[in-house]
Amino acid sequence: MIALEKILEASKISCPNKPHGCPARIPYYKKSEHKTSCPYCPCFCPEVSCNFASSPKLLLEHAKDVHNPLVHKFKYGVAFYACISDSFRFKVLEDREDRIFLLSLNDIGQGKRALSLVCVRAPGSCGPEFLYKLTLERDVSDASSSNNSSSNNKKRGRRLKFSGPVMNSTLEERMIDDGLFLVAPDSGASKEFSVSVCVKMCGLSEVKEEVA
Numbered sequence: 336m337i338a339l340e341k342i343l344e345a346s347k348i349s350c351p352n353k354p355h356g357c358p359a360r361i362p363y364y365k366k367s368e369h370k371t372s373c374p375y376c377p378c379f380c381p382e383v384s385c386n387f388a389s390s391p392k393l394l395l396e397h398a399k400d401v402h403n404p405l406v407h408k409f410k411y412g413v414a415f416y417a418c419i420s421d422s423f424r425f426k427v428l429e430d431r432e433d434r435i436f437l438l439s440l441n442d443i444g445q446g447k448r449a450l451s452l453v454c455v456r457a458p459g460s461c462g463p464e465f466l467y468k469l470t471l472e473r474d475v476s477d478a479s480s481s482n483n484s485s486s487n488n489k490k491r492g493r494r495l496k497f498s499g500p501v502m503n504s505t506l507e508e509r510m511i512d513d514g515l516f517l518v519a520p521d522s523g524a525s526k527e528f529s530v531s532v533c534v535k536m537c538g539l540s541e542v543k544e545e546v547a
Contacts, residue, residue, distance in 0.1 A: 372461055378506055378507075382425075391434070398427045408429045409429070412533065416530065425437055435454075439452075450517045453503065453504040466537060470494050501534065
């Protein structure tokens with residue numbers, strides 16, 4: 336039995352994500368651990384009519400080639416505006432190191448819709464962590480706040496703000512439901528939103544207030 340255990344410990348296998356480009360050969364007993372953090376973990380195109388799934392890097396290339404108008408390049412710490420609506424429910428965001436983020440509008444029941452932002456990568460990724468801030472630029476007197484009591488939500492005049500940590504997602508479910516989001520006005524209101532977005536990489540300087 337001991338000899339068999341040693342054989343298993345010494346044996347290495349290809350990563351399950353080898354078809355998506357992962358070159359790693361990992362100890363058999365670390366297969367599950369590696370899978371949850373693999374940088375080649377397959378991520379899914381947010382467009383429901385599109386069946387593309389591959390590594391985050393190839394997903395970004397796919398988004399540029401096929402869904403180009405929905406891709407926006409941004410700088411950390413600099414706010415920018417993004418338009419999102421019932422017709423165009425997501426915006427792909429790209430940083431300068433080809434990381435991919437997704438700003439999306441999701442139905443959460445009872446006529447409510449929620450804006451959220453995730454980093455598209457493996458759930459257990461050991462990469463840098465991020466914070467984000469959304470400001471909804473419209474009359475939100477009938478809107479409510481996030482369901483996460485620890486987040487920072489403020490009403491200020493005709494603006495509704497939300498800030499919190501960026502969660503990881505492979506987008507496999509096509510529906511963002513991580514408990515961190517900004518609830519938009521009821522469906523009876525305007526179906527298009529102009530959203531100020533600012534993403535900060537933890538460890539960098541504080542989020543700037545100017546808008547690019």
